[in-house]
Amino acid sequence: MDRIFIVEDNKMIAKVVSHIITRDLNFECVVAHSLFEAKQVLEHDSEGFLVAILDLNLPDAPDGEVVDYVLTLVYRSLYLLEVIVKKRVNNT
Numbered sequence: 001m002d003r004i005f006i007v008e009d010n011k012m013i014a015k016v017v018s019h020i021i022t023r024d025l026n027f028e029c030v031v032a033h034s035l036f037e038a039k040q041v042l043e044h045d046s047e048g049f050l051v052a053i054l055d056l057n058l059p060d061a062p063d064g065e066v067v068d069y070v071l072t073l074v075y076r077s078l079y080l081l082e083v084i085v086k087k088r089v090n091n092t
Helices: 011-025 035-044 065-091
Strands: 003-007 028-032 051-054
Touching (some): 003 011, 003 035, 011 028, 035 065, 051 065
Parallel strands (some): 003 028, 003 051
């Protein structure tokens, strides 16, 4: 099952988003509530994520630092996704 990584400090919002994604889209969601928690999850994760949904204003990362951190870890995956999408668009 594909997994989605959610970083959201508001626990109610994270719970609702996770529930809807799991119920309606059949994806597993992994949730972190801070940059610190996000780092812990990503450093110990071996399976990877299809998509990351990131809150830009976290208590320990108020200026979107979580995006920079995630991008450093998934740059290759994002590039690969871009290549696949462009290839599909060009073939249609």
